[in-house]
Structures are given as structure tokens and as C-alpha cells.
Amino acid sequence: MSMQEQSLDAAGAPAIEIVQVHKAFGSLHVLKGVSLTVMPGTVTAILGPSGSGKSTLLRMINQLETRTGGEIFIEGELVGYKPLGNGGLRLLDDKEVAAQRSKIGMVFQRFNLFPHMTAVENVMEAPVHVGGVAKREAREQALNELDRVGLADRANYYPAQLSGGQQQRVAIARALAMHPSIMLFDEPTSALDPELVGEVLAVMRQVAKEGITMVVVTHEMGFAREVADQVVFMDQGVVVEHGGSDIIDHPQTERFGAFLKSVL
Ligand code: ADP
Numbered sequence: 001m002s003m004q005e006q007s008l009d010a011a012g013a014p015a016i017e018i019v020q021v022h023k024a025f026g027s028l029h030v031l032k033g034v035s036l037t038v039m040p041g042t043v044t045a046i047l048g049p050s051g052s053g054k055s056t057l058l059r060m061i062n063q064l065e066t067r068t069g070g071e072i073f074i075e076g077e078l079v080g081y082k083p084l085g086n087g088g089l090r091l092l093d094d095k096e097v098a099a100q101r102s103k104i105g106m107v108f109q110r111f112n113l114f115p116h117m118t119a120v121e122n123v124m125e126a127p128v129h130v131g132g133v134a135k136r137e138a139r140e141q142a143l144n145e146l147d148r149v150g151l152a153d154r155a156n157y158y159p160a161q162l163s164g165g166q167q168q169r170v171a172i173a174r175a176l177a178m179h180p181s182i183m184l185f186d187e188p189t190s191a192l193d194p195e196l197v198g199e200v201l202a203v204m205r206q207v208a209k210e211g212i213t214m215v216v217v218t219h220e221m222g223f224a225r226e227v228a229d230q231v232v233f234m235d236q237g238v239v240v241e242h243g244g245s246d247i248i249d250h251p252q253t254e255r256f257g258a259f260l261k262s263v264l
Pocket residue numbers: 025028030048049050051052053054055056057
């Protein structure tokens with residue numbers, strides 16, 4: 001059975017399947033044949049030094065970057081292209097891209113909230129303007145999402161009136177408001193003061209418990225050790241090591257061992 005047929009098999013189909021993905025920016029080859037399988041409802045932690053291609057890989061899963069080579073499947077469906085009957089492919093149109101992207105929520109290092117909107121307005125924005133949900137209903141749902149991240153009492157605050165940790169929790173609520181089956185987190189706590197990291201990780205733990213598939217780029221080893229089902233160590237555009245969270249305590253390669261020493 002081919003890789004694609006496997007992906008399309010509903011029973012046990014991966015949430016995300018990345019097959020030999022390459023990415024070059026001009027002559028800079030940043031991903032050099034990355035493969036990764038993420039099963040539904042699991043948490044994958046991606047570790048690795050700055051510049052190793054972690055953000056590029058996440059952005060590619062969410063079609064914020066095109067790929068130079070390889071294939072990505074989300075819930076068995078080829079990302080970015082439609083397979084044609086004759087064995088060829090065509091690029092997806094904007095509507096098809098939007099439909100694929102709607103399965104994915106993304107949280108960035110910088111919170112990227114709309115500064116002129118309150119917390120609840122930030123969370124409502126996509127359901128109203130992308131999802132076509134009526135305002136009153138969207139507000140009600142947004143308040144529920146804010147409650148989920150422990151910020152029901154901050155609904156009418158503007159981003160500037162919130163701490164970095166609270167802003168990041170609003171960003172998580174905003175992503176959850178579109179009911180994604182997959183959440184991508186790109187160093188969600190790296191821009192935070194140390195005392196604010198814990199509250200964001202706590203919300204992420206809770207999201208993981210709810211069974212949403214998560215891929216998290218992080219330097220928080222405690223979180224990775226405790227929450228991740230799968231740990232992936234990338235360096236210089238390749239996956240150097242992957243396994244269960246136990247590999248954090250038992251690195252098999254010198255490069256991963258050296259990296260762990262540098263972050264602990
Ligand atoms: P990481 O997230 O692991 O720090 P990135 O994926 O951000 O790594 O970057 C990997 C490499 O790709 C880096 O050398 C970075 O400078 C380069 N890069 C990322 N985005 C672009 C871009 N849009 N144009 C050119 N180079 C880029």
C-alpha cells in the first residue's frame with residue numbers, strides 16, 4: 001500500500017503526515033527531507049536550536065509557506081494540491097486552501113492580537129468574519145472560550161491592559177474559537193517573562209487533555225517531558241532524533257545531548 005493510500009485509510013489515519021519535505025529560500029536550503037507522523041489526539045514537541053527550520057515546518061503545515069518538495073497530508077488530505085484523476089495535481093484555489101486551513105489553529109511567539117479590539121472582540125473576529133457566525137452567538141461562544149483559558153473576567157480589556165501571559169491565553173482562545181482539530185504552537189512562551197510562562201503552559205496542558213492534536217515548538221523541557229507523546233529534535237533542517245518523551249533524558253545522539261545541556 002502506498003503512503004497516500006495509508007493516509008486515506010480512515011482507521012488510524014494520522015492527523016498530520018509529513019513526507020520528505022524540503023524548503024529552500026533562494027539558495028538557503030532550510031529543510032532537507034523532513035518526515036514526521038502525528039497521530040490524532042497526541043502532543044508532539046519539536047525541539048531544536050534557533051535556525052534549524054522549526055518555524056518553517058510549522059508554517060508549511062498551515063500553508064503560510066509553500067514547500068520546495070515533498071508532501072504534507074492533513075487528516076489524509078494532501079495539503080495545497082488536489083490530486084487529479086490522471087495522476088497529476090493542481091493547486092488548490094483560495095476557497096479550498098481556506099477549508100484546509102480551517103482545521104488548524106496557530107499560536108505564535110508574539111501574540112498578534114488586534115490592539116484596537118477587546119479580548120472578546122479578538123476571539124469573535126474569525127468566527128464572525130470567516131465563519132459567518134452571527135455576532136450575538138459569536139460573542140457568547142467567545143466568552144466560553146475566554147472562560148476556558150481562565151479569562152472570563154478580562155473579556156472587555158484591550159490587549160495593552162493585559163499581561164503577556166493573559167494576551168497569549170487570549171490568542172489561544174482565539175485559535176480555539178474556530179474549533180480546529182489541530183493546534184500548532186510556535187514557541188508560545190518564549191516572549192514571556194518567566195513568571196508568566198506557567199499560566200500559558202497550564203492552558204496548553206488543558207487543551208492537550210481535551211484531545212486536540214497539538215504540535216508545539218518549545219524550549220520548555222518540563223512541559224515536553226510531561227505532556228508530549230512524541231518528541232522530535234531538529235537541527236540544520238533535518239530530524240536528528242525522535243521518540244517518546246523519554247529521549248529527553250536519554251538522548252541517543254551527541255547533537256541532541258549537547259542541545260539539551262545548552263537549554264537545561
Ligand atoms: P527556527 O524556527 O528553528 O529558529 P526557522 O524556520 O525560523 O528556524 O528558520 C530556518 C532558517 O530559514 C533560518 O536560517 C532563517 O533565517 C531562514 N528563513 C526563515 N524564513 C525565511 C524567509 N522568509 N526568507 C529567507 N530565509 C528564511
